[in-house]
Amino acid sequence: MTKNINIIGAGLAGCEAALQLANAGFKVNLYEMKPSEYSPAHKLKDFAELVCSNSLKSMEPHNAHGLLKQELLKLNSYLIKTAFEMKIPGGKALTVDRIQFAKKITELLSTNKNIKIINQRVDEIFEDEINIIAAGPLITHTLFNNLKKYTGEDTLFFFDAIAPIIYYESIDFNNEAIILGNRYGEFDEGDYINILLNKAQYSEFYNDLINAELHNPADFEKDKFFEGCMPIEELAKRGFDTLRFGPMKPVGFHYKDGGRPFAVVQLRREDAANTLYNFVGFQTRLKYGEQERILKKLPGLTNIEFARKGSMHRNSYINSPKCLTQFLNLKNHNNIFICGQLCGVEGYVESIATGLVAALNCGNFINYGKYLELPDCTIIKSLINYITNPVNAKKFQPMNANFGILPQLSIPEKNKKKRYELYAQRSLEALDNFKIQYAKLS
Ligand SMILES: Cc1cc2nc3c(=O)[nH]c(=O)nc-3n(C[C@H](O)[C@H](O)[C@H](O)COP(=O)(O)OP(=O)(O)OC[C@H]3O[C@@H](n4cnc5c(N)ncnc54)[C@H](O)[C@@H]3O)c2cc1C
Numbered sequence: 001m002t003k004n005i006n007i008i009g010a011g012l013a014g015c016e017a018a019l020q021l022a023n024a025g026f027k028v029n030l031y032e033m034k035p036s037e038y039s040p041a042h043k044l045k046d047f048a049e050l051v052c053s054n055s056l057k058s059m060e061p062h063n064a065h066g067l068l069k070q071e072l073l074k075l076n077s078y079l080i081k082t083a084f085e086m087k088i089p090g091g092k093a094l095t096v097d098r099i100q101f102a103k104k105i106t107e108l109l110s111t112n113k114n115i116k117i118i119n120q121r122v123d124e125i126f127e128d129e130i131n132i133i134a135a136g137p138l139i140t141h142t143l144f145n146n147l148k149k150y151t152g153e154d155t156l157f158f159f160d161a162i163a164p165i166i167y168y169e170s171i172d173f174n175n176e177a178i179i180l181g182n183r184y185g186e187f188d189e190g191d192y193i194n195i196l197l198n199k200a201q202y203s204e205f206y207n208d209l210i211n212a213e214l215h216n217p218a219d220f221e222k223d224k225f226f227e228g229c230m231p232i233e234e235l236a237k238r239g240f241d242t243l244r245f246g247p248m249k250p251v252g253f254h255y256k257d258g259g260r261p262f263a264v265v266q267l268r269r270e271d272a273a274n275t276l277y278n279f280v281g282f283q284t285r286l287k288y289g290e291q292e293r294i295l296k297k298l299p300g301l302t303n304i305e306f307a308r309k310g311s312m313h314r315n316s317y318i319n320s321p322k323c324l325t326q327f328l329n330l331k332n333h334n335n336i337f338i339c340g341q342l343c344g345v346e347g348y349v350e351s352i353a354t355g356l357v358a359a360l361n362c363g364n365f366i367n368y369g370k371y372l373e374l375p376d377c378t379i380i381k382s383l384i385n386y387i388t389n390p391v392n393a394k395k396f397q398p399m400n401a402n403f404g405i406l407p408q409l410s411i412p413e414k415n416k417k418k419r420y421e422l423y424a425q426r427s428l429e430a431l432d433n434f435k436i437q438y439a440k441l442s
Pocket residue numbers: 008009010011012013014031032033034038039041042048049050051052053054120121122123134135136137138139140143313314339340341342346347348349351
């Protein structure tokens with residue numbers, strides 16, 4: 001109980017971790033560079049700042065984001081509890097006044113006698129001490145580079161756009177334009193779902209793309225693309241055929257009757273259970289509504305449901321499948337926990353969730369020499385399993401809460417609504433049992 005724990009970053013993950021540990025009796029040093037320095041997206045003096053939208057997404061328990069919140073409430077998340085207490089009208093979404101929310105969390109932190117707030121930028125990890133690094137996707141470059149010493153040179157990424165992901169079952173496989181398999185029939189059959197387009201369909205898609213409305217980038221995001229992950233709409237603006245020679249290359253494919261397509265959209269499987277598919281090369285900063293409008297016009301995709309929309313921002317994160325354990329500490333340095341967006345989850349609530357898990361594991365390890373085994377059927381644990389699964393190391397991209405990452409039900413359920421209800425029931429029951437075990441442990 002006497003050891004100090006250094007938490008770096010008082011954002012969403014860091015604040016949750018600090019409150020968890022301090023309220024369990026640990027002494028916490030909470031380092032935050034604000035207000036003397038701000039990342040390009042942070043503006044408020046207070047902590048736990050929601051940098052963009054003020055929505056924490058759905059509250060409905062049969063939605064993956066809603067279930068994640070229910071799980072977090074069961075695990076006594078301070079930030080989610082506070083968000084519910086302070087919620088403002090926002091339909092089915094948990095919406096808060098970002099200024100009041102940040103103020104309230106800062107008050108909880110600053111009045112806690114176990115938390116010492118140190119307004120200082122950290123450039124180096126405290127090598128011989130316990131660290132929880134929660135410096136977010138806009139972590140300072142010096143600290144990010146220092147982290148490489150512990151994670152390995154090749155384990156840190158920087159990217160600026162992600163592609164949308166859709167649910168497999170929402171694709172219309174009866175459509176003639178959909179072909180399963182790989183270019184030239186290489187690799188195992190069925191790794192990809194291919195949507196073949198004729199010239200008219202491609203032209204319409206191209207015109208839609210170059211004229212679509214973009215998410216309004218902050219100044220620091222403007223035109224700082226890497227060639228390797230150039231947003232698809234930017235590539236399209238280079239010329240009518242650019243996409244046909246790039247991510248929509250049609251070579252190696254033909255229609256069932258033998259005819260040749262003019263262009264091809266490829267969807268790549270995202271998870272072992274075969275429930276999620278990613279649009280290959282379709283990283284985008286189109287407005288969400290525009291993504292939906294344009295992609296739903298493609299053959300067989302009229303009724304698609306999105307597990308994640310494409311988005312665009314600077315994002316520093318580690319290659320967690322390579323270097324992080326399922327307890328959120330580094331494989332080679334168990335005194336360094338990493339959480340929040342920096343460990344490869346995507347989203348406000350997901351960041352909070354990993355802050356909570358890192359704190360529980362850190363505290364439990366100090367007190368009892370063991371980590372917590374959260375139930376695999378929860379969204380929280382499935383997210384962590386996804387980001388720490390070595391098979392995802394090669395092309396690791398951040399993941400958000402969705403039902404596609406959960407283990408399948410023991411008895412398959414075809415009806416989607418019922419299936420989601422069963423997922424929620426299974427998870428919340430498992431957490432009730434888990435809480436009992438955890439209570440026994442402490
Ligand atoms: C521009 C942008 C917009 C986003 N919009 C959304 C959205 O609308 N909805 C959504 O769900 N998710 C969004 N995200 C993704 C993600 O949910 C947020 O970034 C979220 O805040 C991540 O939480 P975190 O705790 O990991 O990091 P943060 O909340 O960013 O907290 C990190 C903290 O660490 C501090 N810090 C950084 N480096 C140092 C250092 N060296 N020393 C001391 N302190 C340091 C920062 O000042 C900051 O307070 C967005 C991300 C970005 C970059």
